[in-house]
Amino acid sequence: MSCSKKRRDKFEVIVTALTTGSEAWWQSKNGPEWVREQDNYRVTFWWRDPAGTQTTSDVKRVWLYITGVTDHHRNARPQSLERIPDTDVWQWQGAFSPEWRGSYCFIPSVHEHVFADAVFEGEQPERMALREGWQKLLAYAVSDPLNSQSWRGGRGHAVSALEMPEAPVQPGWNRPDTPYKKPVCIEWKSNRLRNRRRVWIFTTGEEGSERPLAVLLDGQFWAESMPVWSALTALTDDGKLPPAVYVLIDVIDTAHRSRELPCNPDFWLAVQEELLPRVKTTASFSDRADRTVVAGQSFGGLASLYAGLNWPQRFGCVLSQSGSYWWPHRGGQRDGLLIEQLRTGDKTARGLRIVLEAGRNEPLIFRANQAIYAELQHTQQPVIWRQVDGGHDALCWRGGLTQGLMTLWQPLIH
Template sequence: MTTLTTGSEAWWQSKKGPEWVREKGNYRVTFWWRDPKGTQNTSTVKRVWLYITGITDHHQNARPQSLERIPDTDVWQWQGEFSPEWRGSYCFIPSDNEHDFADAVFEDAHPDRLALREGWRKLLPHAVSDPLNPQSWRGGRGHAVSALEMPDAPVQPGWDHPDTPYQPPVCIEWNSTRLDNRRRVWIFTTGDDSPERPLAILLDGQFWAESMPVWSALTSLTTGHKLPPAVYVLIDVIDIEHRSRELPCNPDFWLAVQEELFPLVKKHAPFSDRADRTVVAGQSFGGLSSLYAGLNWPQRFGCILSQSGSYWWPHRGAQQDGLLIEQLRTGEKTAHGLRIVLEAGRNEPLIFRANQAIYAELQHTQQPVIWRQVDGGHDALCWRGGLTQGLMILWQPLIHSRSLYGIQ
């Protein structure tokens, strides 16, 4: 067998993204990046920062990691250890500056969290996906990322059939009087038209419509009778400023959804008004918002899918609980009658602890709360599987409803 010279054209052609080998129950993964400007003699690149969600990202109180150049080549590499079930996204950030982070970030094993976040905040707009990896997309923060999935990563229902044909969604404009703004809303339907079809509201709708389209996954699960025929409403956040104002516990947003958006959607696709057939699904601020909607309007939103909910809000990093946790603890909110799926990643420490706290408070209510821990971080690559799995769990009683399939 011919050994290829590291950095040669033939060697690069053999690379298809990260490579891994099994070591003592885990996998040692090697990441590669090709310097387009060549070797250290011709390139100005000093660092290639590696941002792995849940491993080297800003949620971890750990030193930033950079790939290292193999001398006299255009090859940069980095190795790390991952569990067999690991799933997550990553990106590269090439830099001509050796000092992108404050010196304090490298002076201790646990760097200053604010300095660390500030360094990543400046770098991430310059991130690039892995050109060797065909599984790449634009993440929620606007930069390109790529997928890393270990051999034993859990199956993500529906996403394993990306070529399933589907009926394209309808995209409408919603001009809100109450919110005094305008945004896109996608309406996606599966199965035959029926006023009894359940409804799912997907927050951060622009992501699930454009960056990581959910259409084939939902269609595949519906044709396989793992999801009932349904109406899906994907709501655009407009921008980061509107997202930060409307999603965290904002009553006007949810009143506008009920009073303005629902009648608008019904002109295009009939759906059931029953709370036990209505799912609100969201991630991060959207996860917080989904439970907030259920706690405040349980007569309309009866099924809650909260992924990596930001239950620390509004006290980021403070030694006190978030608003919903406090209100549940003092009895100002009740989750009686709701069906709730909570999910968080073990590699998103602050959010994981906040979700454990909200789960503990919800345990005092009378209905079951399903708690799912994910071997991953604050990551849409993990959320996509939890989204379809959560819909299956929450709509399980409907899947066996013969009338939803038009069978008498």
């Protein structure tokens, strides 16, 4: 074989490997790809149509739901990937900051038009129409098959992770293989609330009556969708968290969550009068308020601060992430209940230690958190305020959860 023919054959192999949509081309993909462009990264998302090209597939749209970028929290117009003609390749590009972190999913649709016209009319989408459109679509969401970092999100649909190169370290989550004590799962039948639910009791370190206590809301998520056990154990082994008792409370379902978490005194009375005494029969812990953290996200973030302000003698440390302080005024045209109470001088308990965290890409919640932070500063509460380069997203919350626990329990670390 001549040298020229060898070179030509080699060239043809390379061209085949680089042909967009070829098997070799797809094998080279491992999820989104990015390149640095000045101060940001330009990220390309890929989705492979299992039915092939436009001549063999009925797919008309592949909606891209990126938390804090294309979702209803951002009030952004819906985005769809575009098919590269005559291939099974769909793609979308967008700019992301170097520290950005968030989840995303794809929603293939055989329908061209899914959202109401109000979503695309005017300068900004009509918020409720946008929210309703996404709620319908998310039931059909799929994770990125090219991305190994995928899980089932808080709303029940599959999502995948995207983290830019300079995203902050998330304490403990880089040690997923750390061995841990198996949590105990009990059923709590509440007489006050007239319902029953699962509760997970997780312990780290040596047993003792002075171990601090953390109450984690939306417990089913941290127990099943994104298990927190290895991260907490790793941080305890490293001396960054004290030996502790963690109580993870299931929300039962969306209806119960929406009723019990937003400023509901019966829920917190039931926790104190019924649940915690029962937990103590399984794992001993301290009753001191300054050793007790209540932590939550979204409605759970609202509930955490509500618990601290109303029962500071029991819940002395508050970790609130993306707290829904707009409640009960979803449109954000009026201040939420807790903001109004703090402004008028109600519920100004002293001695709380508070960590507030919200994402810059969840505008309504971010503004509400800034507002309550401003009011808390007038009550002489020690408040730590953190801004996250992300959205309303558990992928951000998981790092804030462990970091917040480390911050609030720092005086207990020797």
